[in-house]
Amino acid sequence: MKSIVIGSGFGGISAALRLRAKGHEVILIEKQNDLGGRARIFRKNGFSFDAGPTVITAPYLIYELFELFGKDPKNYLNIKPLDIWYQFVFEDGTKFNYSGNDEKMKKQISEVSPDDLEGYIKLVNFTKKIFEKGYLELSDVPFTKPFFMMKQIPSLLKLKSYKSVYSLVSSYVKNEKLRRILSMHPLLVGGNPFTTTSIYGLILYLEKKWGIHYSMGGTGNIIKGLETLMNEENIKIKKGFEVNKIISNGKTIKGIRLANGDEISANNVVCNADPPDVYERLLNKKDLNFFFNFKRKRMDYSMGLFVYYFGTKKVYKDVAHHTIKFGNKYKEHLDDIFDKKKLNDDISYYLHRPTATDNSMAPDGCDCFLCSSSSP
Numbered sequence: 001m002k003s004i005v006i007g008s009g010f011g012g013i014s015a016a017l018r019l020r021a022k023g024h025e026v027i028l029i030e031k032q033n034d035l036g037g038r039a040r041i042f043r044k045n046g047f048s049f050d051a052g053p054t055v056i057t058a059p060y061l062i063y064e065l066f067e068l069f070g071k072d073p074k075n076y077l078n079i080k081p082l083d084i085w086y087q088f089v090f091e092d093g094t095k096f097n098y099s100g101n102d103e104k105m106k107k108q109i110s111e112v113s114p115d116d117l118e119g120y121i122k123l124v125n126f127t128k129k130i131f132e133k134g135y136l137e138l139s140d141v142p143f144t145k146p147f148f149m150m151k152q153i154p155s156l157l158k159l160k161s162y163k164s165v166y167s168l169v170s171s172y173v174k175n176e177k178l179r180r181i182l183s184m185h186p187l188l189v190g191g192n193p194f195t196t197t198s199i200y201g202l203i204l205y206l207e208k209k210w211g212i213h214y215s216m217g218g219t220g221n222i223i224k225g226l227e228t229l230m231n232e233e234n235i236k237i238k239k240g241f242e243v244n245k246i247i248s249n250g251k252t253i254k255g256i257r258l259a260n261g262d263e264i265s266a267n268n269v270v271c272n273a274d275p276p277d278v279y280e281r282l283l284n285k286k287d288l289n290f291f292f293n294f295k296r297k298r299m300d301y302s303m304g305l306f307v308y309y310f311g312t313k314k315v316y317k318d319v320a321h322h323t324i325k326f327g328n329k330y331k332e333h334l335d336d337i338f339d340k341k342k343l344n345d346d347i348s349y350y351l352h353r354p355t356a357t358d359n360s361m362a363p364d365g366c367d368c369f370l371c372s373s374s375s376p
């Protein structure tokens with residue numbers, strides 16, 4: 001069985017390795033000159049910048065890829081748990097060190113709003129139930145059969161899926177600062193806490209279950225380890241080749257055509273490029289069925305991000321590894337991005353300082369940062 005995988009982000013690499021473990025002959029095709037997609041690493045003047053992902057929540061999913069081939073992931077990468085997961089900072093100077101340490105969490109919650117301690121404990125217990133249904137039971141099940149989807153409705157209603165994450169959190173805690181902290185998780189996956197279904201509250205528990213981790217040498221170091229594994233397992237990697245057509249005979253996928261005109265045939269093609277490009281350009285319009293075409297026209301993009309990468313000639317010891325800074329106009333800022341499609345002048349942002357944990361990311365006496373803010 002010959003399989004082609006388009007795109008070398010985490011998704012494409014995982015698909016390539018899983019197909020290889022099933023005995024397929026696999027070719028991975030990437031249009032950039034290096035692997036990783038959004039998890040690429042940029043290097044300049046001794047500074048290393050992870051292009052995108054920095055927060056690792058379920059490292060077992062990465063380890064699994066090595067274990068498929070009987071390999072020990074520790075020989076390829078070094079993923080460490082962080083003590084403080086996020087430091088939340090508010091305009092009035094309040095700081096909250098969010099972590100997996102229950103005692104420290106309860107102490108800080110009592111300092112911010114003693115009346116909310118009990119609600120916080122109840123909220124965590126409720127998100128455990130969402131996690132058990134939404135993650136353990138349903139996260140790897142395709143929702144393609146209407147009957148199967150209908151069968152889930154009663155339990156999803158019981159889990160209050162009709163509420164937004166913010167509204168669910170607000171039903172347990174009253175303090176606005178705690179509401180923001182405990183409901184921010186949809187932002188990590190491009191969603192608005194004020195409108196995203198409370199099922200995404202499962203991330204709150206997912207973090208509690210496995211913690212927040214950092215890959216020493218940057219997230220790009222995981223990609224490097226996975227590239228070594230793919231080479232060892234004889235996956236053919238073609239870097240710097242763009243696929244510009246997925247070839248089909250109308251019913252069956254036959255292979256791909258590269259931008260240079262070369263064609264490669266295959267039994268399977270897994271395409272892990274961005275969906276709009278796949279449906280608009282790589283697939284023939286006539287291959288898309290009527291219902292999908294109808295749905296496609298109603299689809300919308302999630303939010304975007306501005307990302308700044310910068311190094312400093314100074315070390316900022318008091319800046320945590322992950323900082324989330326809330327502006328005063330938090331809700332207004334999100335309404336602007338998601339509904340009005342414009343940027344507010346009072347933005348909230350995320351600041352990554354990997355050098356808080358790993359001094360290999362910058363020259364001696366320097367710090368490196370990634371700062372990102374949501375945008376329409």
Ligand SMILES: Cc1cc2nc3c(=O)[nH]c(=O)nc-3n(C[C@H](O)[C@H](O)[C@H](O)COP(=O)(O)OP(=O)(O)OC[C@H]3O[C@@H](n4cnc5c(N)ncnc54)[C@H](O)[C@@H]3O)c2cc1C
Pocket residue numbers: 006007008009010011012013029030031032035036037038039051052053054055056057241242243244272273274277305307372
């Ligand atoms: C700034 C930022 C911060 C993030 N932070 C986190 C985080 O902390 N934690 C987390 O879990 N997630 C985070 N994410 C999300 C995470 O980065 C993505 O979900 C993940 O990297 C996507 O992987 P992917 O394989 O699906 O796609 P991508 O990484 O986008 O990979 C797609 C690949 O396909 C290639 N490609 C596309 N079209 C073609 C073609 N026609 N021919 C050949 N190659 C093609 C592209 O060049 C690319 O390499 C973040 C994302 C961003 C942008």
